[in-house]
Amino acid sequence: MAPIYFTPGPAQLYPTVAQHLQAGLDKQVFSQSHRSQAFKDLYRRTDAALRALFNLPEEYAIYFTGSATEIWERSLQNLTAQNSFHLVNGSFSKKYLDHAKWLGRQTEVLQVPFGEGFDIDHFQILEGTELVGLAQNETSSGVCMPVQDIHALRTLFPDPLLSVDIVSGAPYAALDFSKVDMAFFSVQKGFGLPAGLGVWLVNERCRRKATQLEGQQYTGGHYSIKSLHEQFLQFQTPCTPNVLDIYLLCHIVEDMLAAGIDTIRRQTESKAIQLYNFLEESNLFKPFVQNPLHRSPTVVVADVVDRPAAQVISKLKEQGLVVGSGYGNYKETQIRIANFPAVSEADVDQLVKALRQL
Ligand SMILES: *Cc1c(COP(=O)(O)O)cnc(C)c1O
Secondary structure (H helix, E strand, C coil), X not given: CCCEEECCCCCCCCCCHHHHHHHHHHCCHHXXXXXXXXHHHHHHHHHHHHHHHHCCCCCXXXXXXXXXXXXXXXXXXXXXXXXXXXXXXXXXXXXXXXXXXXXXXXXXXXXXXXXXXXXXXXXXXXXXXXXXXXXXXXXXXXXXXXXXXXXXXXXXXXXXXXXXXXXXXXXCCCCXXXXXXXXXXXXXXXXXXXXXXXXXXXXXXXXXXXXXXXXXXXXXXXXXXHHHHHXXXXXXXXXXCCHHHXXXXXXXXXXXXXXXXXXXXXXXXXXXXXXXHHHHHCCCEEECCCCXXXXXXXXXXXXXXXXXXXXXXXXXXXXXXXXXXXXXXXXXXXXXXXXXXXXXXXXHHHHHHHHHCC
16 A cells, blocks of 8 residues: 655645646647647646636736745845845744845844744734735644734735745635735645645736836846746746646646535545544644644644654554654654645544554
8 A cells, every 4th residue: 555645745646646647648748848839728727727726816927936935035036125024933934034134135023932823913014014924834833824814914014015825725725815915835735746836826016016126136037027927928937847747736726626625625624623633632642733723724733742753653654654753853752744635534534543543
């Protein structure tokens, strides 16, 4: 039996990946020119599927990049001249901040301890802030920011551009894109695809700001919003893109639409409840995130109470169940369980059974 990956990226492949990959090979899709009509049709179809999945307002554009990491840098290069504000509650939100510092931006940070989320009623964002960066789901700590809180930021702070990292929350997180300005993800987490593709969802407000800054600073050349957008208007990309991943993404998103995004969200929630209920009643594990409102449904992090986490991980591995280790300093004491759409209710049942027997 092939192992089941509960790792938070790269993660278990979506069940239909193999069949779509074979179909793509059979049709020789991956040898076709990225300047061909066939590629434009693929981009157009992927664009339509993603719009439907995210209920994306018409004004949004969809660009392809190499990774989410690239989008951290591109977004700051194109959308800020001076400063940015970052909500930091783990390693990934911190890396967005690092990019801003590397680019020489003045940064303001609201940082909370690892494992905690944000209380939006108790912070201020300075007047004149150009961009606010946050992670809707902090993959390192298993803390999520409820989408209502993200939407509320728009009302509290209408001026700065709001940039949301949805890498490990999408497609579960029901973000209202009319209340943010951009969001982005890479495909090896919630979409269950091989790594190597970033997807950047960008509204008109971002594009106006990018146009304003164009010519005044380095915005990335071929990879600037200006260039990406000119290409996007013809369903083209500045460079030869990861056609393999775009093709798979197109088909996986169509499969998710066929399954129903509401169904996928409900299943994610019921699998998450099962996992957290188990952690609550277990003597060996405890949920790491204390505030139930901030517990991520998509990346579940558990403290291992009376033995090294590595022992738990290797015992599970013997049974074909691959869970992630804790992040960074928490490697010895935590495990992380990805609850992405690619893992079924039966997979989670099997994992909980195995955890119970440890
Ligand atoms: C994995 C991850 C990233 C980085 O994705 P890459 O594809 O490695 O660039 C960024 N943000 C979050 C929240 C992630 O989980």
